[in-house]
Amino acid sequence: MIIQIKVPSPGESITEVEVSTWLVKNGDYVHKGQTIAEIDSDKATLEIYSEENGIITLMVEKGERVRVGDVLCIIESSKEDTKKHIKKIVQEKEDHDHHIETVFPTNENIKKPSPASRKILKEKNISIESVQGTGKHGRITKKDCIFHLEKNETSIISNRPSITTMYNRSKTKTPLSSLRRKLSERLVYVKNQTASLTTFNEVDMLEIFIIRKKYKDLFKKKHGVNLGFMSFFTLSCVRALKLYPDVNAMISGKEKINFEYYDISIAISGPKGLMVPVIRNAEHLSFREIEEKIYNLSTRVHNGKISIDEMTGGTFTITNGGVFGSMLSTPIINPPQSAILGMHKIMERPVVVNGSIEIRPIMYLALSYDHRIIDGKESVGFLVSVKESIENPIKFLMEDSEKKLFKKLEL
Structure with missing residues (x-):
């Protein structure tokens, strides 16, 4: 049985809301009465609850604006599908683990230098850990050693680092919630x-x-x-x-x-x-x-x-x-x-x-x-x-x- 969870009406005169938070992921198994999402209107935040046990499929993205009555998500409450879904998750995990082992085998070749590169590492007193290997399975080649030396020489010749390289100057952008946008409008209106x-x-x-x-x-x-x-x-x-x-x-x-x-x-x-x-x-x-x-x-x-x-x-x-x-x-x-x-x-x-x-x-x-x-x-x-x-x-x-x-x- 498929259950559609629709956007409830937060109050009179409100026709649109914003999905502020999903508390579950697409494909999760949810329980009846569980809080699955929060939606923001111009005046308040409302919680959305699961109406049945089952597998959830999200129909809208976080931050997306939707109209009252639109479908937020679908819950598949079939026990058979639930078992299939659990089996699928287990199989996907096993396939993923196998893929990791194939791409990154745990053998001695990882970080092992070639004979030519080993000579350069020894002469220049360079640690293996400081060189990024580009050969098969991460093997360090002669070319990797030469590139490492050139990069270090460039950095020594260059002037002292600028302010932008000395300090962390990162920034983040976060969209304003519907509530905060409405509050901003009201404050400007008052002014x-x-x-x-x-x-x-x-x-x-x-x-x-x-x-x-x-x-x-x-x-x-x-x-x-x-x-x-x-x-x-x-x-x-x-x-x-x-x-x-x-x-x-x-x-x-x-x-x-x-x-x-x-x-x-x-x-x-x-x-x-x-x-x-x-x-x-x-x-x-x-x-x-x-x-x-x-x-x-x-x-x-x-x-x-x-x-x-x-x-x-x-x-x-x-x-x-x-x-x-x-x-x-x-x-x-x-x-x-x-x-x-x-x-x-x-x-x-x-x-x-x-x-x-x-x-x-x-x-x-x-x-x-x-x-x-x-x-x-x-x-x-x-x-x-x-x-x-x-x-x-x-x-x-x-x-x-x-x-x-x-x-x-x-x-």
Whole structure:
């Protein structure tokens, strides 16, 4: 029985994909459920699985672009053909081994110099291993010895080696994946089609540190996930978006669309590049629910299991370059959204608190925004609101009560 494995649809509006990796070779025996290939669309990477046991025949090459519904490969599931195939592989291996023995016999003639060449080797004190034999079975001839001497004389007479011969200056060319090409297009689009500006502020992380130190073990024990910074920033952004609704809007043609819900995109770095899955309706979620969603989405990104649906939509994006050590950056807007918040590395810095100098954990924040829809007043106000929430989370995120904080953390 012959099974055709066709290109699945990665999502709505996607008609073409690229075969990024074949995990099996043509003629391999594959098992039902085995991952045989990976395909890249403009938005995500999908794995292709074998639908039956059998011999696989690849119909397209790695790097080739194919349309949804095209045949990727064929699996022959006949037991009789499987036995024939195994027998064929064994026979091919035996024939190959025999060919190697015939072409490269293990006898004494290999590297054995002729009488005339032996005299030259002795007189010129040349080792046999340094001379390339061109005679039968690699036998060293007189001509080989003369060529070796001329080559060495030329190299001695020549000047000292140039930079290109002293160092390895090789280079490799690798085609960009569909995902990377699409990302490049989107980045250029943002640069050319938006009036992007960035405003900055700094935030004192001390209160967050105190809360996490006090409750992180209890939180981890009860919920199985860490109490991280992202849940605080997600809820702080939701509060700021409610105060400045144009930051939670987008331009569509000649219209402005304001969203009355808050789908927060979280930028996560994975093996295939930067992915931006969405936490939907973040305004209704607790710290625990946000941390669980971030953990699950991060795991799926790192395992290459994230789906297009999980990355579709989003009204505002948060990205954290601080995990890589970035002190300051100007993040690029994630279209068609109008703004993105950039978090950075937390550093201990001297700051003035109530007239005294103290050492505090400080993070720089950056808000890139589309000036066509967001004015400077709104962008600065948004960042100030985030700063207020982070520096006084009990008041602004937990309704000014440690008892309610306990409830908010679901402890």
